[in-house]
Amino acid sequence: xxxxxxxxxxxxxxxxxxxxxxxxxxxxxxxxxxxxxxxxxxxxxxxxxxxxxxxxxxxxxxxxxxxxxxxxxxxxxxxxxxxxxxxxxxxxxxxxxxxxxxxxxxxxxxxxxxxxxxxxxxxxxxxxxxxxxxxxxxxxxxxxxxxxxxxxxxxxxxxxxxxxxxxxxxxxxxxxxxxxxxxxxxxxxxxxxxxxxxxxxxxxxxxxxxxxxxxxxxxxxxxxxxxxxxxxxxxxxxxxxxxxxxxxxxxxxxxxxxxxxxxxxxxxxxxxxxxxxxxxxxxxxxxxxxxxxxxxxxxxxxxxxxxxxxxxxxxxxxxxxxxxxxxxxxxxxxxxxxxxxxxxxxxxxxxxxxxxxxxxxxxxxxxxxxxxxxxxxxxxxxxxxxxxxxxxxxxxxxxxxxxxxxxxxxxxxxxxxxxxxxxxxxxxxxxxxxxxxxxxxxxxxxxxxxxxxxxxxxxxxxxxxxxxxxxxxxxxxxxxxxxxxxxxxx
Amino acid sequence: xxxxxxxxxxxxxxxxxxxxxxxxxxxxxxxxxxxxxxxxxxxxxxxxxxxxxxxxxxxxxxxxxxxxxxxxxxxxxxxxxxxxxxxxxxxxxxxxxxxxxxxxxxxxxxxxxxxxxxxxxxxxxxxxxxxxxxxxxxxxxxxxxxxxxxxxxxxxxxxxxxxxxxxxxxxxxxxxxxxxxxxxxxxxxxxxxxxxxxxxxxxxxxxxxxxxxxxxxxxxxxxxxxxxxxxxxxx
Numbered sequence: 001x002x003x004x005x006x007x008x009x010x011x012x013x014x015x016x017x018x019x020x021x022x023x024x025x026x027x028x029x030x031x032x033x034x035x036x037x038x039x040x041x042x043x044x045x046x047x048x049x050x051x052x053x054x055x056x057x058x059x060x061x062x063x064x065x066x067x068x069x070x071x072x073x074x075x076x077x078x079x080x081x082x083x084x085x086x087x088x089x090x091x092x093x094x095x096x097x098x099x100x101x102x103x104x105x106x107x108x109x110x111x112x113x114x115x116x117x118x119x120x121x122x123x124x125x126x127x128x129x130x131x132x133x134x135x136x137x138x139x140x141x142x143x144x145x146x147x148x149x150x151x152x153x154x155x156x157x158x159x160x161x162x163x164x165x166x167x168x169x170x171x172x173x174x175x176x177x178x179x180x181x182x183x184x185x186x187x188x189x190x191x192x193x194x195x196x197x198x199x200x201x202x203x204x205x206x207x208x209x210x211x212x213x214x215x216x217x218x219x220x221x222x223x224x225x226x227x228x229x230x231x232x233x234x235x236x237x238x239x240x241x242x243x244x245x246x247x248x249x250x251x252x253x254x255x256x257x258x259x260x261x262x263x264x265x266x267x268x269x270x271x272x273x274x275x276x277x278x279x280x281x282x283x284x285x286x287x288x289x290x291x292x293x294x295x296x297x298x299x300x301x302x303x304x305x306x307x308x309x310x311x312x313x314x315x316x317x318x319x320x321x322x323x324x325x326x327x328x329x330x331x332x333x334x335x336x337x338x339x340x341x342x343x344x345x346x347x348x349x350x351x352x353x354x355x356x357x358x359x360x361x362x363x364x365x366x367x368x369x370x371x372x373x374x375x376x377x378x379x380x381x382x383x384x385x386x387x388x389x390x391x392x393x394x395x396x397x398x399x400x401x402x403x404x405x406x407x408x409x410x411x412x413x414x415x416x417x418x419x420x421x422x423x424x425x426x427x428x429x430x431x432x433x434x435x436x437x438x439x440x441x442x443x444x445x446x447x448x449x450x451x452x453x454x455x456x457x458x459x460x461x462x463x464x465x466x467x468x469x470x471x472x473x474x475x476x477x478x479x480x481x482x483x484x485x486x487x488x489x490x
Numbered sequence: 491x492x493x494x495x496x497x498x499x500x501x502x503x504x505x506x507x508x509x510x511x512x513x514x515x516x517x518x519x520x521x522x523x524x525x526x527x528x529x530x531x532x533x534x535x536x537x538x539x540x541x542x543x544x545x546x547x548x549x550x551x552x553x554x555x556x557x558x559x560x561x562x563x564x565x566x567x568x569x570x571x572x573x574x575x576x577x578x579x580x581x582x583x584x585x586x587x588x589x590x591x592x593x594x595x596x597x598x599x600x601x602x603x604x605x606x607x608x609x610x611x612x613x614x615x616x617x618x619x620x621x622x623x624x625x626x627x628x629x630x631x632x633x634x635x636x637x638x639x640x641x642x643x644x645x646x647x648x649x650x651x652x653x654x655x656x657x658x659x660x661x662x663x664x665x666x667x668x669x670x671x672x673x674x675x676x677x678x679x680x681x682x683x684x685x686x687x688x689x690x691x692x693x694x695x696x697x698x699x700x701x702x703x704x705x706x707x708x709x710x711x712x713x714x715x716x717x718x719x720x721x722x723x724x725x
Contacts (some may be wrong), residue, residue: 243579243617257588263575270619319627333573336538337590338562338639405577406621480542487572 005106033115038386040119044126048134061131061144065202068193071120072151073176079116079159080172104226108219111160117152124148143205150211161225254482260347267326268319271405274326277318281355284314285362288377292369301446302438304373305453307382309388309433311363315355316384316392317429323348323396324475325403328486335483341472345393349468352389356381372446379453383433390467391432395425397474400485491516491643491675492537496546498697500533506680507699509546514677514692516642517668521690521707522679523715524638528696531569531606534647537677538567550643567645568632572586576621578633580613584638591624591639598638605634608660611678625652637668644668646678650685658685665689683719687712697722 051060068387081154128145182188201207203222246269248262268274310317319326327334334344360381367374436456441449460467475482494512498505507529514520522530535541537548539555547554550561567573574582588598602614609652612627613634620628629652636644649665650658668674668690680686686693687707695703695718703718 217705243619259586263578263586266582268576325680330572330575332538332569333575335540336562336565336567336569336573338592339590340559480540483540 002102002106007105009110036115036119037122040122041126044123045130046125047127047365048130048235061136061202062195062199064127065198067189068198069191069194070176070179072155073172073179075116075120075152075155076159076175077172078196079155080162098241100227104223107226108157108222111156112153113157117156121149121150124290140202143208144202147201147211148210150208152217154211154215154218157215157222160222161218254350256343257347257350260344261350264326264351268403273403273405274319277322278315281314281359284310284317285359287311287314288363288366288369288373292366292373301376301441301449302434304376305380305434305437305449307428308373308376309384309430311366311377312356312359312381313384313388313429314359316352316388317426319355320352320389320392321395321399321426322349322403323393323399324482325396325399325401325486326405328402329405331486332483335479341475342468345468345471345475347391348393348396349464352392353385356389375450377451379437379457380433382454382457383460384457385453386457387432388429390460390471391425391429393471394474397471397478397482398425400478400482402486402488491518491551492677493549494546495538495549496698497533497548498545499536499541500528501546505544507536509533509699509701512694512701512704514675516675517669517673518692519665519676519690520678520695521686521693523675523681523683523686523693524679524696525719527698528694529699531647532699533696534567534569534645534677534679537599537645538569539567557649561643564642565645566636566639566641566643566652567647568629568636568649569645569647571625571628571632573632573635574620574628577619579619580616580623583631584711587635587638591641593639594658601638603632608634608657610657626654626657629653629679640672641674643675644677646676647677648680650680650682662689683712683715687715 047064048060051058051063055063063379124145128141131141179190183191201210243363246266248265251262251265252258254261268278287310288307291304297303297307303432360377363381366377433453433456437449438451439449492514494509497507497509499507502719503604506527521555522533524530532541536543537550537555539561543556547556549555550565553561555561576584576585584598584602585595585719589597593601606614609630613631616623620631623631628648633646633649636646646665649661653661662685663676669676669691678686678690691707692697693705693707693711693715694701695701695705695715703715
């Protein structure tokens with residue numbers, strides 16, 4: 001039986017559209033896997049030595065145990081975000097004589113083979129090997145390693161239980177933030193009791209049975225969950241969502257582009273993929289923290305400009321780069337409707353301006369880093385509105401990849417809306433502002449660099465109609481190709 | 491109203507549609523029949539300028555569809571589910587189409603009132619997104635959306651497929667009214683010979699991209715079509 005399943009899976013994998021995409025993407029994905037795998041492996045080997053060097057008084061295994069809790073929460077958060085629920089095409093199997101149980105066991109077993117379960121082991125296994133090679137007792141290390149693997153799998157199954165609700169993600173994220181905060185300000189160190197617990201477990205290998213039991217428990221829970229839902233009308237058929245009605249009539253003031261804007265708001269709030277993208281774009285807001293706090297960048301304002309573009313450009317970069325693709329599911333209708341391309345593009349431009357403006361308002365706390373930094377963010381925001389928005393729209397015309405709206409994107413599995421053209425068209429979005437800033441900065445002063453950057457954005461806004469006409473022509477030219485590409489079955 | 495001249499469409503040497511000339515006068519209810527792959531949807535897609543003709547052109551009310559967009563205000567269509575916006579409710583979708591075609595919310599409501607029978611309480615006030623409706627109900631919503639804004643040309647691909655018998659009968663009446671009372675040019679395609687002969691004044695049979703029959707509908711038409719389709723050789 002399992003043999004049949006595996007052959008089905010293999011066909012699904014081999015014939016999936018992403019696999020038949022360009023060789024360039026395959027190589028990129030492969031490199032990404034090698035990179036992450038390699039990085040994990042290196043970390044695993046080096047961890048012991050790094051810890052011994054940086055904290056010579058503490059046994060490395062104790063340090064690792066102390067911080068395990070953070071890894072766990074982060075692991076859960078990342079999984080929630082990236083790991084897809086296992087889907088097997090169950091419908092056709094329901095009517096043929098196969099035992100329900102074997103389908104479910106197979107389905108659950110399949111999830112074990114996931115990048116998310118491999119990467120942590122790429123760290124833990126070499127770390128354990130180094131431990132044993134350095135004379136740590138095998139009888140303690142091996143049970144500990146087993147316990148870690150059980151934890152990894154427990155999270156794997158826990159994720160499937162909580163993945164359905166958005167709340168769980170935010171709860172985990174909030175717990176993580178609070179714990180990190182408490183730890184950072186030395187109010188309460190959760191790593192202490194948790195660390196003690198893990199260390200206790202390490203010293204009493206018999207206790208490693210607990211994670212084993214946890215694993216069995218979550219597995220059974222999942223099993224029961226799926227078993228209960230093993231009917232067409234339950235889990236397998238798509239969940240019918242309750243309608244959230246929104247009153248967006250206030251947007252009518254935007255005139256002709258209002259219908260599109262209202263539609264885009266609904267698009268974002270009612271579909272899984274755009275929601276995910278918008279969440280990611282929020283993370284971009286924190287990009288500045290990484291750069292502005294590093295002393296080495298103090299004297300490299302061009303690099304800081306790069307970061308500033310990110311701070312306000314999160315939505316523009318992530319949502320904007322998929323601009324016509326968001327409407328790919330009903331593009332044919334739009335093209336046969338009474339819509340000038342111009343209005344459609346203009347509405348997307350407004351949407352991006354919205355995104356940048358909101359990000360700019362949210363970036364107010366960056367004033368903490370001083371007015372110079374905040375000036376950069378402001379100039380960057382103007383550049384984003386005035387030029388990057390148009391560059392993004394042009395990029396969209398060349399990006400003809402259909403997007404499935406209500407499906408979350410997977411890590412390493414889903415190359416929806418990702419191609420080398422995108423990477424190329426993405427370059428000017430960062431290089432251009434750095435150049436515009438750097439030249440006057442180098443020859444005149446910091447302030448003149450900022451002014452140049454801001455002015456370039458203002459100029460873009462003034463020339464909006466010229467740009468839009470040009471972009472409209474590009475879209476018009478590619479119309480048939482775009483329709484054909486969006487019509488392709490995924 | 492709709493004049494097709496020397497139209498052909500090929501994909502790598504493979505010609506899927508080749509119509510030398512075909513004109514559909516204003517106010518006609520026009521039916522396109524043919525087996526799978528005969529070119530029905532291709533013809534409609536060309537008419538809506540969704541694909542590019544290899545040769546020739548179609549003029550819709552003297553507008554060449556692949557050169558100007560001026561045919562859009564008076565033409566509407568429902569080809570398949572990809573004409574629906576899955577994340578909207580039926581009402582939101584109707585209002586959206588209304589806004590695109592310059593019809594106010596109140597006027598859309600007025601129009602919808604006339605279709606209460608047709609909807610059979612399964613479309614409006616459902617608190618469901620279009621993507622969660624059944625195929626048949628999606629089709630109902632799409633067809634009615636194509637009637638918003640008093641178009642002069644309506645194109646419906648396979649409108650009877652997936653509909654329940656009651657709705658099929660109601661739809662037939664709607665299409666007849668459109669052509670006879672309101673002078674709308676209605677183009678439909680179908681696999682169901684009975685429905686097409688019931689509804690259409692004129693029926694064109696496509697076979698491998700070519701027009702093989704062009705019939706004014708009469709009592710004898712159904713028999714003629716049935717005879718034609720049962721004798722087609724399986725190539």
